[in-house]
Amino acid sequence: MKVIFPVMGAENISVSYMVTVCKSLGHSVKVAFDRALFDDKQYFSIGFLAKLFDKKQQVIEGIIKEKPDVIALSVFSDNYQWSLDLVRRVKEKYQDFVTVWGGIHPTSVPEEVIQRDEVDFLIEGDGELPMTKLLHALENGKKFKDIPNLWFKKDGEVHPGKHVFLNDGPNFPVPDKQVFESFIPIEEYYLTVTNKGCIQKCSFCSENFKFDYESELREGPFIREKSVSAVIDELREMKQKYNLKYVDIKNNVLSGSNKWIKEFCEKYPKQVGLPFRVMVQPLQLQTDYAFLLKKANCHHVQMGIESFNPKVRKEVLLRDETTEQVIKALDNLEKAGINFSADLILGLPGESEEDLIFALKTLSPRKHLIRASIFWLQYAPKVDITNQALKQGFIGEKEEELINKGLQDNYLSTGSAMEAERKRILKTYHIMFRLLPIVPHKIMMWFLDSGVYRVFRYLPFQIAFIIAIDVFVSYVRKDYYAKWIMKWYVKQVVKNIFGRTKFISS
Numbered sequence: 001m002k003v004i005f006p007v008m009g010a011e012n013i014s015v016s017y018m019v020t021v022c023k024s025l026g027h028s029v030k031v032a033f034d035r036a037l038f039d040d041k042q043y044f045s046i047g048f049l050a051k052l053f054d055k056k057q058q059v060i061e062g063i064i065k066e067k068p069d070v071i072a073l074s075v076f077s078d079n080y081q082w083s084l085d086l087v088r089r090v091k092e093k094y095q096d097f098v099t100v101w102g103g104i105h106p107t108s109v110p111e112e113v114i115q116r117d118e119v120d121f122l123i124e125g126d127g128e129l130p131m132t133k134l135l136h137a138l139e140n141g142k143k144f145k146d147i148p149n150l151w152f153k154k155d156g157e158v159h160p161g162k163h164v165f166l167n168d169g170p171n172f173p174v175p176d177k178q179v180f181e182s183f184i185p186i187e188e189y190y191l192t193v194t195n196k197g198c199i200q201k202c203s204f205c206s207e208n209f210k211f212d213y214e215s216e217l218r219e220g221p222f223i224r225e226k227s228v229s230a231v232i233d234e235l236r237e238m239k240q241k242y243n244l245k246y247v248d249i250k251n252n253v254l255s256g257s258n259k260w261i262k263e264f265c266e267k268y269p270k271q272v273g274l275p276f277r278v279m280v281q282p283l284q285l286q287t288d289y290a291f292l293l294k295k296a297n298c299h300h301v302q303m304g305i306e307s308f309n310p311k312v313r314k315e316v317l318l319r320d321e322t323t324e325q326v327i328k329a330l331d332n333l334e335k336a337g338i339n340f341s342a343d344l345i346l347g348l349p350g351e352s353e354e355d356l357i358f359a360l361k362t363l364s365p366r367k368h369l370i371r372a373s374i375f376w377l378q379y380a381p382k383v384d385i386t387n388q389a390l391k392q393g394f395i396g397e398k399e400e401e402l403i404n405k406g407l408q409d410n411y412l413s414t415g416s417a418m419e420a421e422r423k424r425i426l427k428t429y430h431i432m433f434r435l436l437p438i439v440p441h442k443i444m445m446w447f448l449d450s451g452v453y454r455v456f457r458y459l460p461f462q463i464a465f466i467i468a469i470d471v472f473v474s475y476v477r478k479d480y481y482a483k484w485i486m487k488w489y490v491k492q493v494v495k496n497i498f499g500r501t502k503f504i505s506s
C-alpha cells in the first residue's frame with residue numbers, strides 16, 4: 001500500500017518508528033513535511049510571519065500528486081486542527097484514500113476524534129501492531145473488528161477499539177531517518193527515543209493520562225526501555241551512516257534504572273563518543289548521576305523543575321521532589337560542570353510573583369545554566385491538572401471543549417485561557433527568565449530587589465523581545481541545540497523565499 005505521513009514543524013520520532021514498521025512489511029511510505037514556519041508548535045509562534053511563510057497548500061498538492069492509499073497522522077493536541085484541515089483540503093480534490101489517526105490526542109479523546117468526517121480509523125495507544133494489521137486488512141479485504149485498539153466507522157456507526165495493552169517497549173525498532181533526510185540535516189542533529197513511559201506521572205503531562213489509561217492492563221513497570229546494547233548499536237550504526245555530530249535522546253528521562261544509566265554511561269563514550277543531550281528529573285540527580293553524564297560526554301541536560309513553590313509542585317503538579325532536592329540537583333549539575341537548561345511553567349494556579357522571584361534568585365548564580373525554558377500552562381485533555389481546574393472552576397465546559405478540540409493557545413505563546421493583565425505580568429517574568437543565563441548574578445539581584453524589572457511590564461511587543469533575547473542567549477551561551485534550530489530556521493526561511501522547499505520525501 002502507498003502510505004503518506006503528513007508531519008508539521010519538526011521531525012516526529014513516532015512517525016520515524018511507524019515508517020520503519022510499515023516499510024519492513026513492504027509498503028511504500030513517504031512523509032509530507034510542512035515546516036509551518038513561525039507556527040510550528042515547537043519553536044516559534046508568531047502569527048503574521050506564519051501567514052507570510054505559509055506553504056501548506058503546496059504540501060497538500062504534493063500529497064494529491066502521490067495518490068496515497070492511506071494518509072496516516074500522528075496527532076497531539078497542537079497539530080489536531082492542522083491535521084483536520086489538511087485532510088479536508090486533500091479530500092476536496094482527491095478522495096481515493098483512507099485516514100488513520102494515532103497519537104496522544106486521539107488516544108485521550110477518541111470519541112471526539114472518531115466522529116469527524118476526516119477520520120476513518122483511529123488507533124489508541126502504541127500504534128505499531130494495529131497499524132500493520134490494519135494495512136494488511138485493507139490490502140486483503142479482511143475485517144477490522146479483531147484489530148486491537150482500532151476504532152472505525154461502518155455504515156455511519158462507530159465501532160470502538162478493543163483496548164489492549166501492547167507492551168512492545170524493549171522491541172521498538174530503529175527509527176527510519178531516510179524519510180526525513182530531505183527536511184532535517186540528520187548529521188547535525190540525531191533524534192532518538194530509547195524508552196516509553198516515565199518514572200513519574202506529573203499532572204500536566206500526557207504521561208499522566210497514559211499512566212492511568214494503561215494501568216488496569218499493564219503488567220510490569222510504566223517505563224519500558226530498550227537494552228543499552230540495542231541503543232548503542234543504533235547510535236553506532238547511525239553515526240557511521242550519517243557522520244553524526246550530535247545526539248538528542250529525547251526520552252522523558254534517560255532511564256528509570258540506575259543500572260541502565262551506569263551501563264550506558266560506561267559504554268557510550270567508548271563506542272559512540274558524540275556529544276549528547278538528555279532530559280532528567282531532579283530526583284535522579286541526588287547522587288552521582290550528573291558526574292556520570294559528564295564523563296560520558298553529555299553536552300546538555302534538560303531538567304524539568306516546573307515550579308519552585310513546594311505546595312504547587314506537590315498538590316497541583318503531583319511531583320515528589322522537595323525544594324531542597326531541586327536545589328541539590330542544581331548544585332550537582334554545577335559541581336559536575338555540565339551545561340543545563342531548566343524547564344519552568346508559567347501560569348500555574350497557586351503560584352505567586354514571590355515564587356517566580358525566588359526561582360529567578362535561585363537559578364541566577366548557576367554558571368552552567370544556559371537556558372531557562374518557559375512553557376505556559378496549557379491544559380491537555382484528560383490529565384489531572386485539567387480535571388483539577390474543572391473541579392475548582394478555573395475552567396468550565398466551554399474551555400474543556402476547546403481543549404479536546406485542540407483549539408486553545410499553544411504553550412509557546414501564552415497557553416490556556418488566562419486574564420489579559422495576568423498574562424502581561426507573567427510575560428515580564430518570561431523576559432527575566434530568558435535573560436538569566438547572560439545577566440551577571442549581582443545585576444540580576446539588583447533588578448529584582450529594586451523592582452526595576454517591572455518596566456518590562458510596559459514594554460510593547462513583549463513576545464518579539466523574548467524571541468530576540470532567546471536568539472542572543474543561544475549564541476552567547478553556545479547552546480548547540482538552540483543554535484542548530486536557529487540555523488535550520490534561517491535556511492528554511494531562505495528556501496521558502498526562493499521557492500526551493502521540498503515537501504515530499506524521496
Ligand code: SF4
Nearest residue numbers: 198200202205207252
Ligand atoms: S517527569 Fe517529565 S515526562 Fe515524566 S511525567 Fe513528569 S513531566 Fe511528564
